[in-house]
Amino acid sequence: MPNNNWGGANKKYKSNRPKFHLSIIFLLIIVIFLLCFILYMITSQNNGINSLTVLSSDTSVQDVSEEITAETTTTTVATTTVSSPVNVNPVPENSPKDFSYFNDCVFIGDSLTVGLSSYGIIPEKNVLANTGLNIDKINDAKIKTETGEIALLDELKAVNPKNVYIMLGSNGIAWLSNEHMTEKYGEFIDKIKAQHPDLTIYILSIPPVSVNKETSTEGSIQNTAIDSYNSELLKLADAKKINFVDINTALKGNDGKLPVESAGKDGMHFKKDTYTIMLNYILQHTVKE
Amino acid sequence: MKKFSYFAVILSLIFLLSSCANKKDVNVNPSDITSDIINTFSEDISMSELNSDRITKYYDIDMEKIESFSSYIEGSGGFADEVSVFKMKSEDDISAAKEAVESRIAQRKKDFDGYNSWELDKIEENCISVQGKYILFVISDNSQEAEKIFKDYLK
Numbered sequence: 001m002p003n004n005n006w007g008g009a010n011k012k013y014k015s016n017r018p019k020f021h022l023s024i025i026f027l028l029i030i031v032i033f034l035l036c037f038i039l040y041m042i043t044s045q046n047n048g049i050n051s052l053t054v055l056s057s058d059t060s061v062q063d064v065s066e067e068i069t070a071e072t073t074t075t076t077v078a079t080t081t082v083s084s085p086v087n088v089n090p091v092p093e094n095s096p097k098d099f100s101y102f103n104d105c106v107f108i109g110d111s112l113t114v115g116l117s118s119y120g121i122i123p124e125k126n127v128l129a130n131t132g133l134n135i136d137k138i139n140d141a142k143i144k145t146e147t148g149e150i151a152l153l154d155e156l157k158a159v160n161p162k163n164v165y166i167m168l169g170s171n172g173i174a175w176l177s178n179e180h181m182t183e184k185y186g187e188f189i190d191k192i193k194a195q196h197p198d199l200t201i202y203i204l205s206i207p208p209v210s211v212n213k214e215t216s217t218e219g220s221i222q223n224t225a226i227d228s229y230n231s232e233l234l235k236l237a238d239a240k241k242i243n244f245v246d247i248n249t250a251l252k253g254n255d256g257k258l259p260v261e262s263a264g265k266d267g268m269h270f271k272k273d274t275y276t277i278m279l280n281y282i283l284q285h286t287v288k289e
Numbered sequence: 290m291k292k293f294s295y296f297a298v299i300l301s302l303i304f305l306l307s308s309c310a311n312k313k314d315v316n317v318n319p320s321d322i323t324s325d326i327i328n329t330f331s332e333d334i335s336m337s338e339l340n341s342d343r344i345t346k347y348y349d350i351d352m353e354k355i356e357s358f359s360s361y362i363e364g365s366g367g368f369a370d371e372v373s374v375f376k377m378k379s380e381d382d383i384s385a386a387k388e389a390v391e392s393r394i395a396q397r398k399k400d401f402d403g404y405n406s407w408e409l410d411k412i413e414e415n416c417i418s419v420q421g422k423y424i425l426f427v428i429s430d431n432s433q434e435a436e437k438i439f440k441d442y443l444k
Binding site for chain 1: 324331334335338346349359362363364365366367368388396400401402404405407410
């Protein structure tokens, strides 16, 4: 019996030994795997992951020279020091910001942007806009402020926002070509970038018009022309590596036009509630600052 | 002849005194005038009120000279309609208000230059009217009716 007991204990001891070796081997494999992974990450960082191909919604290919963001892999957060947002355009829906977000924003544009301040929705200092402003005038534009008339870009420097939203083109679409407008638009973007390298820039698609504007005898505009221009703006945003927010789609009715009740009598300029729709859409479509 | 002269002088004095007695210090709230004027505007026009924080962006005027005011601009940005009534602290300050209004007209002409020419015509047909310490400025298709309302309040 004692022999049996001893023999039983000895048998038990012997049966544990192979399991112990397997654990050691398993741990070694994990350690080697982790070491390889860390080495791979360091190598990747040194070489620079500079070319990430992103498909835009219009299926055009965009070469984004940015580093991978936290959304791409959580592991890189620990190993990369710079994490700029990748501009996927149009900017997809995100968790909505609250209205105070606009305290750090400036809106640049024409009469459609003027409405933001004249209705008292956005503070005057955050709206750099003029009625009648168009792409041809934007690069030398001056705006009226409390202290007098000042160059738009100088006022942008004075306000020094974190984000700028530009909505231009509704004036001019009836008589300027898309090529000309996007060329001038691009020049304006370049000036802003040179003046504010850290500013997050958004191009807003220009809004649709109602059937009243399409059939107006006093300067009609067609939604097909607006759509065509907006698709060029999307390409411009991609080329300039800035953001594009498609408010046009958000404002369209089922018939592809601005609902008549959303606009004033000209079928183009907004009623106050229409700005609420537009701003809510913007708050839901931001990029990481 | 001498008696007639005395009589004429006394009559003149009575007339002058009675005139002064009838001249009351008019005290009308500018917002009462503007709300009646806005009712004459087209229903398609959305007006937005300017408070004291915003008024100085639109009018280059010393707020110290203004006793009270009421001002509305068209909200959507596409139309030139607007109405303002300023009650100045003294009639001497009316000239400062007129200058601010003239500057505002020049700005609006610039805004609409080459854009919606029919709005430029509306700006050209603006109305500026003064009654004592009050000044009205209006751009509207119904500016004559607006002026009548202004004068009726202050007569």
